[in-house]
């Protein structure tokens with residue numbers, strides 16, 4: 001089996017320092033909606049200067065390099081045990097090179113491992129065997145500030161007047177955006193899972209964040225709700241960094257899961273503007289990056 | 291754009307108003323959860339006896355913080371093995387975690403500014419008026435850009451807290467921030483939360 005450690009190290013470097021084009025484009029467009037001289041516009045301008053500099057210097061876009069979340073889809077015959085080792089080696093090396101901040105803290109003993117390697121859960125790695133002969137590795141870096149404002153609702157919710165339907169989902173999500181204010185480094189991107197249990201809800205609400213901005217759910221009902229939520233969240237006027245302004249949310253992604261008859265969860269993962277996610281594809285001898 | 295130099299006088303602090311963009315220059319320290327807890331327990335509430343180099347560090351911090359600024363930041367630093375420290379990425383971290391400590395720390399050291407993100411609560415806002423000091427909001431996530439405004443790393447204390455939690459002494463030039471809590475009891479965070487709350491109520495009623 002081929003050793004991919006070096007290529008994975010490059011994937012980490014790109015993810016941490018090179019903001020994807022779809023995100024940058026939206027941030028650029030958002031500037032035009034803010035008043036010249038306003039704190040909100042200043043924030044977006046600084047953000048974009050930062051994006052350019054990080055790309056030039058191969059330095060982290062944000063010092064909180066987050067939880068590294070890997071999704072590995074491999075053809076038959078790859079050893080996931082060896083891939084795990086390669087990912088972990090690459091991550092420790094990326095940390096030594098300052099592409100990543102040491103971020104794995106033992107929650108019981110309060111000790112930072114110094115190399116971003118914790119137990120089985122850190123980095124988080126999902127393996128899946130797929131058909132065909134391409135291996136893909138996707139990486140998302142999910143920051144702590146925005147993770148802290150994620151929220152889960154169990155419907156019905158009387159305080160919000162939210163029942164067990166899409167109208168209830170809408171209310172829960174808007175409430176989550178309001179509660180987050182600027183704390184998740186707005187403008188943000190919302191990943192929403194409807195249904196599931198408490199665990200799968202959070203997992204899937206992050207998984208949808210791997211998709212491109214503007215990609216809509218194939219179900220027209222959910223696609224419509226995605227558009228509506230982005231629009232209504234922006235009416236709240238929270239704005240970049242919570243300074244007040246026109247752009248609070250850049251996009252919303254929703255996924256519908258199965259649920260138990262007894263439960264109806266709505267789970268919201270909030271992603272900050274430093275929306276770092278990248279992909280590498282291994283095709284025979286070739287390695288391609290998105 | 292308003293230019294402010296550290297150390298900052300009370301007069302300048304009182305002249306700053308919420309919403310105002312400011313460029314900060316001078317020497318400041320980084321401190322987050324571990325450092326605030328250590329200051330409070332060892333020197334302010336004194337529930338823990340000073341140990342190791344605690345007293346030396348305290349004496350070194352006092353003049354730096356008199357009129358000084360505390361930055362809520364856990365940086366990425368290069369040159370750790372050679373001690374030729376350089377800030378690579380240094381955006382603000384969420385400030386509200388220091389809410390129980392902040393006002394007491396500012397008062398104890400007569401510090402004039404806190405830099406962070408997300409704003410802080412009622413106890414800190416009260417402290418802003420009394421001490422006085424202001425809360426400067428940095429641009430969350432703008433880590434490389436802010437690191438560039440860090441001209442020199444002058445030293446580090448409490449390295450044993452880990453790189454993000456250690457107390458770094460840095461000299462900055464033109465560090466871009468926005469005043470979001472001032473010494474007159476105004477908080478931009480309160481205003482935005484209230485206004486957006488009204489819109490939310492309308493949207494929920496639909």
Ligand code: SF4
Pocket residue numbers: 062063064065066142143144145146147183184185272273274381382383430431432
């Ligand atoms: S929420 Fe995102 S942009 Fe903000 S500090 Fe955390 S990782 Fe950085």
